[in-house]
Amino acid sequence: MSAARPDGRATGQLRAVRFEPGFIGHAEGSVLVAFGRTRVVCTASVEDRVPPHRKGSGGGWVTAEYGMLPRATSTRNERAGVRGRPQDGRAVEIQRLVGRALRAGVDLGALGERQVTIDCDVLEADGGTRTAAVTGGYVALALALRAVGAAAALRRAVAAVSVGLVDGEARLDLCYEEDAHAAVDLNVVGTDAGELVEVQGTAEGQPFRSVGGLDRMVALALEGVAQLCTLQRAVLG
Amino acid sequence: MSAARPDGRATGQLRAVRFEPGFIGHAEGSVLVAFGRTRVVCTASVEDRVPPHRKGSGGGWVTAEYGMLPRATSTRNERAGVRGRPQDGRAVEIQRLVGRALRAGVDLGALGERQVTIDCDVLEADGGTRTAAVTGGYVALALALRAVGAAAALRRAVAAVSVGLVDGEARLDLCYEEDAHAAVDLNVVGTDAGELVEVQGTAEGQPFRSVGGLDRMVALALEGVAQLCTLQRAVLG
Amino acid sequence: MSAARPDGRATGQLRAVRFEPGFIGHAEGSVLVAFGRTRVVCTASVEDRVPPHRKGSGGGWVTAEYGMLPRATSTRNERAGVRGRPQDGRAVEIQRLVGRALRAGVDLGALGERQVTIDCDVLEADGGTRTAAVTGGYVALALALRAVGAAAALRRAVAAVSVGLVDGEARLDLCYEEDAHAAVDLNVVGTDAGELVEVQGTAEGQPFRSVGGLDRMVALALEGVAQLCTLQRAVLG
Amino acid sequence: MSAARPDGRATGQLRAVRFEPGFIGHAEGSVLVAFGRTRVVCTASVEDRVPPHRKGSGGGWVTAEYGMLPRATSTRNERAGVRGRPQDGRAVEIQRLVGRALRAGVDLGALGERQVTIDCDVLEADGGTRTAAVTGGYVALALALRAVGAAAALRRAVAAVSVGLVDGEARLDLCYEEDAHAAVDLNVVGTDAGELVEVQGTAEGQPFRSVGGLDRMVALALEGVAQLCTLQRAVLG
Amino acid sequence: MSAARPDGRATGQLRAVRFEPGFIGHAEGSVLVAFGRTRVVCTASVEDRVPPHRKGSGGGWVTAEYGMLPRATSTRNERAGVRGRPQDGRAVEIQRLVGRALRAGVDLGALGERQVTIDCDVLEADGGTRTAAVTGGYVALALALRAVGAAAALRRAVAAVSVGLVDGEARLDLCYEEDAHAAVDLNVVGTDAGELVEVQGTAEGQPFRSVGGLDRMVALALEGVAQLCTLQRAVLG
Amino acid sequence: MSAARPDGRATGQLRAVRFEPGFIGHAEGSVLVAFGRTRVVCTASVEDRVPPHRKGSGGGWVTAEYGMLPRATSTRNERAGVRGRPQDGRAVEIQRLVGRALRAGVDLGALGERQVTIDCDVLEADGGTRTAAVTGGYVALALALRAVGAAAALRRAVAAVSVGLVDGEARLDLCYEEDAHAAVDLNVVGTDAGELVEVQGTAEGQPFRSVGGLDRMVALALEGVAQLCTLQRAVLG
Numbered sequence A, B, C, D, E, F: 001m002s003a004a005r006p007d008g009r010a011t012g013q014l015r016a017v018r019f020e021p022g023f024i025g026h027a028e029g030s031v032l033v034a035f036g037r038t039r040v041v042c043t044a045s046v047e048d049r050v051p052p053h054r055k056g057s058g059g060g061w062v063t064a065e066y067g068m069l070p071r072a073t074s075t076r077n078e079r080a081g082v083r084g085r086p087q088d089g090r091a092v093e094i095q096r097l098v099g100r101a102l103r104a105g106v107d108l109g110a111l112g113e114r115q116v117t118i119d120c121d122v123l124e125a126d127g128g129t130r131t132a133a134v135t136g137g138y139v140a141l142a143l144a145l146r147a148v149g150a151a152a153a154l155r156r157a158v159a160a161v162s163v164g165l166v167d168g169e170a171r172l173d174l175c176y177e178e179d180a181h182a183a184v185d186l187n188v189v190g191t192d193a194g195e196l197v198e199v200q201g202t203a204e205g206q207p208f209r210s211v212g213g214l215d216r217m218v219a220l221a222l223e224g225v226a227q228l229c230t231l232q233r234a235v236l237g
Helices: A089-103 A129-147 A213-236 B089-103 B129-147 B213-236 C089-103 C129-147 C213-236 D089-103 D129-147 D213-236 E089-103 E129-147 E213-236 F089-103 F129-147 F176-181 F213-236
Strands: A017-021 A029-035 A038-047 A061-068 A115-124 A158-166 A169-172 A184-191 A196-203 B017-021 B029-035 B038-047 B061-068 B115-124 B158-166 B169-172 B184-191 B196-203 C017-021 C029-035 C038-047 C061-068 C115-124 C158-166 C169-172 C184-191 C196-203 D017-021 D029-035 D038-047 D061-068 D115-124 D158-166 D169-172 D184-191 D196-203 E017-021 E029-035 E038-047 E061-068 E115-124 E158-166 E169-172 E184-191 E196-203 F017-021 F029-035 F038-047 F061-068 F115-124 F158-166 F169-172 F184-191 F196-203
Touching: A017 A129, A017 A213, A029 A129, A038 A129, A061 A089, A061 A129, A089 A115, A089 A129, A089 A158, A089 A184, A089 A196, A089 C089, A115 A129, A129 A158, A129 A184, A129 A213, A158 A213, A169 A213, A184 A213, A196 A213, A213 C213, B017 B129, B017 B213, B029 B129, B038 B129, B061 B089, B061 B129, B089 B115, B089 B129, B089 B158, B089 B184, B089 B196, B089 D089, B115 B129, B129 B158, B129 B184, B129 B213, B158 B213, B169 B213, B184 B213, B196 B213, B213 D213, C017 C129, C017 C213, C029 C129, C038 C129, C061 C089, C061 C129, C089 C115, C089 C129, C089 C158, C089 C184, C089 C196, C115 C129, C129 C158, C129 C184, C129 C213, C158 C213, C169 C213, C184 C213, C196 C213, D017 D129, D017 D213, D029 D129, D038 D129, D061 D089, D061 D129, D089 D115, D089 D129, D089 D158, D089 D184, D089 D196, D115 D129, D129 D158, D129 D184, D129 D213, D158 D213, D169 D213, D184 D213, D196 D213, E017 E129, E017 E213, E029 E129, E038 E129, E061 E089, E061 E129, E089 E115, E089 E129, E089 E158, E089 E184, E089 E196, E089 F089, E115 E129, E129 E158, E129 E184, E129 E213, E158 E213, E169 E213, E184 E213, E196 E213, E213 F213, F017 F129, F017 F213, F029 F129, F038 F129, F061 F089, F061 F129, F089 F115, F089 F129, F089 F158, F089 F184, F089 F196, F115 F129, F129 F158, F129 F184, F129 F213, F158 F176, F158 F213, F169 F213, F184 F213, F196 F213
Parallel strands: A061 A115, B061 B115, C061 C115, D061 D115, E061 E115, F061 F115
Antiparallel strands: A017 A029, A029 A038, A038 A115, A158 A169, A158 A184, A184 A196, A196 C196, B017 B029, B029 B038, B038 B115, B158 B169, B158 B184, B184 B196, B196 D196, C017 C029, C029 C038, C038 C115, C158 C169, C158 C184, C184 C196, D017 D029, D029 D038, D038 D115, D158 D169, D158 D184, D184 D196, E017 E029, E029 E038, E038 E115, E158 E169, E158 E184, E184 E196, E196 F196, F017 F029, F029 F038, F038 F115, F158 F169, F158 F184, F184 F196
16 A cells, blocks of 8 residues: 555645636736646747748647746756856757647647747746646637637647656656656646647656556546646636 | 826825745745736745855855746747847846845845845836836845844845836836836835935936936935835835 | 558568667767668767766766757758757757666666766658667667676666557558658657656647557557667677 | 045046047947046947837937957956857946947937947956946947938937045046945936936945935036037047 | 888878768768768758858858767767857868868859758768868769759869878878877868869977978878869769 | 059068057057058966866966957957857857967966967958967067066967968968959968968969969068067067
């Protein structure tokens, strides 16, 4: 029998998830999303231009950028851009994931020649910043497309959650303390129809045998995604 | 007779100022400060190291960095660090001002060989981000020094506010709409003893005659600083 | 019934895989690895230093960097470093994957205070450059650890391969043409003991239903990994 | 009673100010300006283009850049641009001040769709490089506008000087040795009509009480500005 | 009498020179060139655009970029572009030489509004990487111009070789070991008509007296260039 | 018969060469050097540290950096370091040449563990900036070594000059107008003993036949170098 979770949750229970829509008044769409202590500001900015590789296609583009405030973590991280410092590799990796995830939610052709940039800025990190960024990013995206009269370009809701194998037990939505002790850390991006957009599973420390294990972990994640999509719908009205 | 202020304030009245201390759990000191719709996250990070020019001095250092979330403004700004992009010049100018202002609040010798970095990140901008950053930055700094047992290094409270000449009338704490129409924009950093740390006044459009005008504007600003210091004390307990 | 593969392979068949060990005489370990037309130069460089986060741990570190020659692809890519241009995001994402994969093959404690840097430079790209980089990177790593008398720090062989869902059919080791038409693209890093190190699956275009599908795709990938590990052993003698 | 100034000047006396117009033959306008030992090369370059934010306005733009030769100071500073090093923050702060100051001298609408870039490069620094840059920058600007037949866009002469509080005494145009001991350092940009463009006052070490003091310091500065404008007129003929 | 060369060559003998044309399938022109153990991948990429300074000229442009794989040398070099690192100065110096050399081989007017970029990437370095890059670069260029139907823009073949003064003796095509002991190192770019394009001679350690010596060294180099041009012709058919 | 030179000089005649030693008071050694209208500020800075590759050698290092003021040329060049812009390639190429040239003048072992950095900043360019930089750089270097009591580390004087083939005639010390029409441009670094340090000759437009021509051009250059060394001696007293 495995030990209790640090915050007393059941294995398949999400942390308290909160959305504060309209968090940034200037943006076409915005939300502050919290997965427990993890808090991410997501804004969606709509511009009447497309990147070079989409020029002349008639369709649009959705992209994401990710950053953390320097003190989102227990020790201070250097600020990108200061004295020429580029984004760190982890931020680059995450923003590419968020961008792929959110493009799956949109009909780029129906978007018209517009670019939507989803900015995800982590105020405080306690595990799961990338899944919170995807989940909140979708809310900001949906609000922005409505605001500019392009809601028809939304194809499906997209949300993300982690599942970890801790002490042999699959747990939903790891906080940092659990993440640090997980044998396997799986991040799943799914849709409100129970489909998958992206799955990233990483062995921490020791490689793992899957033998049917991945599908079970993914199924648990998709239950979490379904709950997140219900919460997204409640916010989006 | 001049027109009413856009938000109905009296000429010498601050916007609604709010402090949310402890806004970022990981930081030694933190606060969310709001001057009306302008909101800035301030964190203070204490590290047991000093920059090269302070090595061997026995004393410490206080420095500041400033950034804006890409969508803090009405149109999106490019994110620093992405594809090698450096901080923009305005951010550099402001963070230097904030650093000078906050060093005036601290006895660097009594600080010991420690560096405190004040990060000021603007969530939303509606004029006065630099004055909010100084005012909130001091709160974060004071909280952090207490947290590490170095409160004795605090010498005096520091706060900042703007005064603008709009339609010939000196107004305290301009919002963006007023700032855009001001003939003169003055930013004043002062102390809880009514002293000045820094004064920056800029003519917008037309040069101005001072003839005793500067001292009057500064006096109005110092009244605002006094009120801000009272609010800081309430937060710091 | 699905169409034949462009190069006539069976669905579970790897491309022709070739290793040319000792490809770069100066490196402690090196190999040119080819997965069909995809060719990657992998070198392992051993240095008697560790990164800051490993200082004083007694153990070592393994890291990876990834690049493509400007003309590894059908149109020319800009060269990193020229006129200050940083690495592109895709390279950053891949080199982080390669580093995590290869660290799983090594006992960092047994390595001692040494850093091994695996450089993966793509001469020509035809799909699967990241899986070739992991697979060849392990060969370079193993050769280098032998060369410096640290073969005891090798814990297990690591290799990687892709599986794609094309026309509803799971296919092993996609070339670029298949990759461009795959509904799902799964990259799997595994060990010679049939365990998993990392799994990354991405829907291309449409989200997908998994219902047990992931585990089957992973199983096919692990068969490919087993074959690659056999080929690695043959090269390593 | 305060001590004599290091170079024996009266409190309200400028250093020897010299202008060498036409110092750089290639530029539309240029001058070498010296405030005592501080020497700055100022050039004005006129180009038939405007920055993006002025496109289609029909008007032009004036901007400034500031740099110091690596050995303008007593110890060598690193050269910007070498090995990707960005401009240092002090240079950024100063060039923004110079740009604002010189735009006050020009009718941007009358300039037409032209950009004038004022480059200020410090050969040797002995305090007051920013005030020398503004003062010399105006001369270069005026020469350049004449050279391209746009003298009508000049609205007013602009010059700058510092005033410092040293041993309780207001002194005009501080050299480095005085600057290092001043209690307050005030930089004033003014016009030939005795108006103010920008005022920046900073407490060095201890905050200061103003009580009418700022206006007196500004008045002293404006006397210096008036003398500088007389010297500018003599040079501009 | 001087000692034998480390690899037993006669003083006027080239190392084994090999060309592997078509080394990179994606490029319009490519070759792997080896001068002994020095191996360089050269690709030529043709694009229908020209740099700003050639816009509207009707003619084209040829440029070169040079890089080394991190482990091309006996110790690992940092990779350009990683964490914002720019190209090192040596690479910049060499790519400018290669670009000048290859432009001498082409009638830029006859090229039309096209840019050819020659990428020279050193797999392994054993002296003479810049001369190998020029010599292989010409082969890649010629293959590319043929491939796009622009062979008529080729004016003359260009090749390069080094001559060194070792123990008072002029030796052709130095390897690294000889280069490190040479008193003078001369790099000569010449044409198949025995003409010179560029000559760079550097004293290593001690300055040298020329007294007719340069012309003799150049003559030896031109013999090497002639042999290289014969080999180029054989490859180009 | 060839046309007269634009400034009426004889073919073997230098432009008016002037040295203004002590041009920058802060530097250990400095000079303003003019070759006609080409003017370069050279400073030598001595620091008690050596670069990593010289650590523990007991000896020192001499290095050079080169820059041009933005308006040193007929059209404005972008300033290095602004918005992350790196040095341009031409500056990198030249500063490497200057560094090699000046190291030939010094006994690095006798220098002790010191680094001398020669900064060469071009105020105005009219051809020959690199040769003026070498020639003036030596003067700055010699003055600095005397100033720190290390004159014994000077081994020989070093100077540089160009020779060009214009209308079939070898001309010494080309100005920009001649340089633009030269068939061959040769830059020669030599010593006061008539020895060579570096020779760089480039065909402009058409390749050239040397047949003894290089040695004659070098001989003419060495006559110029001898004159320059005489002038250096006069300045150095």
